[in-house]
Amino acid sequence: MPTPEKARQIEEISEILRTASLAILTDYRGLTVADMTAFRRRLQEQQANLRVVKNTLTRIAAERTGTAVITPLLEGPTALVYTSGDPVTAAKLTVEFARQSRILTVKGALLGGQLLSAADVEALATLPSREELLAKVVGGLQAPLYGLVWVLSGPIRGLLYVLQGRMRQLGGEAEAA
Numbered sequence: 001m002p003t004p005e006k007a008r009q010i011e012e013i014s015e016i017l018r019t020a021s022l023a024i025l026t027d028y029r030g031l032t033v034a035d036m037t038a039f040r041r042r043l044q045e046q047q048a049n050l051r052v053v054k055n056t057l058t059r060i061a062a063e064r065t066g067t068a069v070i071t072p073l074l075e076g077p078t079a080l081v082y083t084s085g086d087p088v089t090a091a092k093l094t095v096e097f098a099r100q101s102r103i104l105t106v107k108g109a110l111l112g113g114q115l116l117s118a119a120d121v122e123a124l125a126t127l128p129s130r131e132e133l134l135a136k137v138v139g140g141l142q143a144p145l146y147g148l149v150w151v152l153s154g155p156i157r158g159l160l161y162v163l164q165g166r167m168r169q170l171g172g173e174a175e176a177a
Contacts, residue, residue: 013053013061022087024094024109028079031103039097048083048090069115073107086130095125
């Protein structure tokens, strides 16, 4: 029977695993407190969090939430990088920090109930963010619409040129008279 403190931690980890769109499991062995704090700040700016977890408590939480696929990754010191927002942004920040620090290692991740390997997390980090994808979609929709407006305004433009020419022509006759 776990102590009340451990039961509370299990519940918190269970909630993270239930609600997170992405949960990356990392090995933080060797990182300084300053490095961890700087990484946490960068994550929080992008609506992501970092939490150091105990493997036994995380294993219990994973079994309770039906995410036991992460159990093989629970070896050694484990920190969870999780977000309920854009998973690509959290993956990018984690992979970038792992490259910069050369200490943090990605063990794998949980994305929509599916287990991702460390290579899959790196591949996820190379995808464009949600905002970039939306901008591309809007740009793709905008180009044909501009073309349609240009085509539809062609006859009106032609009429305008004819009327302007006629006005010049009439203006020239009035000056000659």
